[in-house]
Amino acid sequence: MSIFDSSKNKRSTLIKDRNILQTTYIPDQLPHRESEISSIVEILTPALFKNKPSNILVTGKTGTGKTAVVNYIGKELKKEDPEERNCCFTYVNCEIVDNTYGILFNISNQITTDQNKIPFTGWSLDRVYDTMLSDIEKGNKIFIIVLDEIDRIFQKSGDDIFYFLTSMNEVLKNSKVSIIGITNNTKFAELLTSKIKSRLGEEKIIFPPYKAEQLQNILKKRAELAFEPGVLEEAVIPYCAALSAQDSGDARRALDLLRVSAEVAERNGDAMITEAHVMSARNQIEKDTVKEVIETLPAQSKIVLKSIIEIHERKDTTVTTGYVYSVYKEMCNSLNVNASKEKMVANIISELDMLGIIHARVKSFGRNGRTREIELNISKDIIEFIKKDELFEPLLKHKPVRQTKLL
Numbered sequence: 001m002s003i004f005d006s007s008k009n010k011r012s013t014l015i016k017d018r019n020i021l022q023t024t025y026i027p028d029q030l031p032h033r034e035s036e037i038s039s040i041v042e043i044l045t046p047a048l049f050k051n052k053p054s055n056i057l058v059t060g061k062t063g064t065g066k067t068a069v070v071n072y073i074g075k076e077l078k079k080e081d082p083e084e085r086n087c088c089f090t091y092v093n094c095e096i097v098d099n100t101y102g103i104l105f106n107i108s109n110q111i112t113t114d115q116n117k118i119p120f121t122g123w124s125l126d127r128v129y130d131t132m133l134s135d136i137e138k139g140n141k142i143f144i145i146v147l148d149e150i151d152r153i154f155q156k157s158g159d160d161i162f163y164f165l166t167s168m169n170e171v172l173k174n175s176k177v178s179i180i181g182i183t184n185n186t187k188f189a190e191l192l193t194s195k196i197k198s199r200l201g202e203e204k205i206i207f208p209p210y211k212a213e214q215l216q217n218i219l220k221k222r223a224e225l226a227f228e229p230g231v232l233e234e235a236v237i238p239y240c241a242a243l244s245a246q247d248s249g250d251a252r253r254a255l256d257l258l259r260v261s262a263e264v265a266e267r268n269g270d271a272m273i274t275e276a277h278v279m280s281a282r283n284q285i286e287k288d289t290v291k292e293v294i295e296t297l298p299a300q301s302k303i304v305l306k307s308i309i310e311i312h313e314r315k316d317t318t319v320t321t322g323y324v325y326s327v328y329k330e331m332c333n334s335l336n337v338n339a340s341k342e343k344m345v346a347n348i349i350s351e352l353d354m355l356g357i358i359h360a361r362v363k364s365f366g367r368n369g370r371t372r373e374i375e376l377n378i379s380k381d382i383i384e385f386i387k388k389d390e391l392f393e394p395l396l397k398h399k400p401v402r403q404t405k406l407l
């Protein structure tokens with residue numbers, strides 16, 4: 001008898017190939033991105049004749065297919081020039097490697113076959129630049145370098161990398177470098193100096209969010225490959241597509257919803273995936289997202305939130321800003337943390353409101369001033385999750401004094 005037996009026996013198998021539902025999977029077809037694909041292909045085609053294509057800045061909200069499209073084009077480009085005689089396609093995700101050295105190390109190790117590769121660490125940036133420049137020159141071809149999530153390096157390491165990469169072409173004779181920058185930060189271009197902005201954004205391609213019918217087609221194609229035949233109730237894909245289109249037009253979210261729905265059905269041992277599974281998958285995903293937001297809140301915000309929860313649980317009073325502040329001060333005292341000023345706590349309350357964790361409504365008392373009435377906008381599970389945060393462990397030993405109401 002194993003502890004896995006009952007869970008194993010209960011499960012059904014509805015997913016034929018799990019990889020297909022993962023975000024790392026690059027599909028062979030990307031419906032509804034035909035015009036973006038053809039624009040990028042047109043810009044890149046000169047590379048096949050060893051001419052430098054313009055640099056491209058690809059922008060669009062999260063899950064609109066930017067990474068998938070660019071990598072798909074890279075794959076197709078390699079099919080056109082399998083021996084990389086005229087052009088070479090290199091992809092770097094700047095979320096994973098987010099400093100100038102790391103990115104140059106990553107690019108140059110992809111493009112050189114040389115034994116004297118740049119070491120992981122230890123060289124000066126100048127030496128890395130020079131080595132990379134000579135590797136690129138030796139390659140005698142067009143190097144298309146994709147910097148995905150490019151706003152990340154900018155936030156961490158400034159614009160050195162862009163300056164270096166975009167000005168390389170002034171020195172290179174036999175080879176040329178083209179950059180494709182990808183970002184979901186639509187304000188990104190505004191952050192760059194005008195010189196780099198004009199170099200990097202020679203061509204701009206914008207990916208719009210998907211509409212519900214488009215998400216349906218994307219999901220249908222994926223579902224045909226991923227599921228055993230006949231396991232999807234007809235309404236499931238339209239429902240997943242409608243929910244995701246309404247939220248954000250994000251294909252990743254739509255695919256996640258479909259995958260989690262299938263997993264819920266499998267766990268329950270059901271023979272088909274139904275709308276009810278989608279509903280519970282959506283709750284689950286939402287809960288996970290809220291948990292992540294709460295987990296990463298600064299300690300002061302957690303204490304304010306916990307104060308709101310305490311008052312909420314007293315049930316005999318409305319939660320007002322002033323009341324929150326008095327409980328907050330008490331709690332800081334018990335936790336041995338410096339309490340912030342009331343204005344700061346008011347700002348934190350506004351932030352929690354903006355994050356959708358609470359609702360704060362302004363209530364005016366005429367000449368007697370204004371306050372905010374606060375309601376919690378999270379489920380019981382999430383409340384329990386916050387209470388268990390390790391920050392509040394000391395409170396378990398020390399119960400704050402309950403405020404007595406004047407009768």
Ligand SMILES: Nc1ncnc2c1ncn2[C@@H]1O[C@H](COP(=O)(O)OP(=O)(O)OP(=O)(O)O)[C@@H](O)[C@H]1O
Nearest residue numbers: 023030031062063064065066067068184218251252
């Ligand atoms: N047109 C499409 N057809 C099929 N699958 C798609 C399409 N567009 C996006 N996808 C899938 O949706 C998921 C998200 O797409 P992708 O990672 O390319 O988004 P993104 O725009 O790069 O988002 P982010 O800005 O968050 O990085 C991936 O699994 C991708 O394969």
Ligand SMILES: [Mg+2]
Nearest residue numbers: 066067068148
């Ligand atoms: Mg991406």
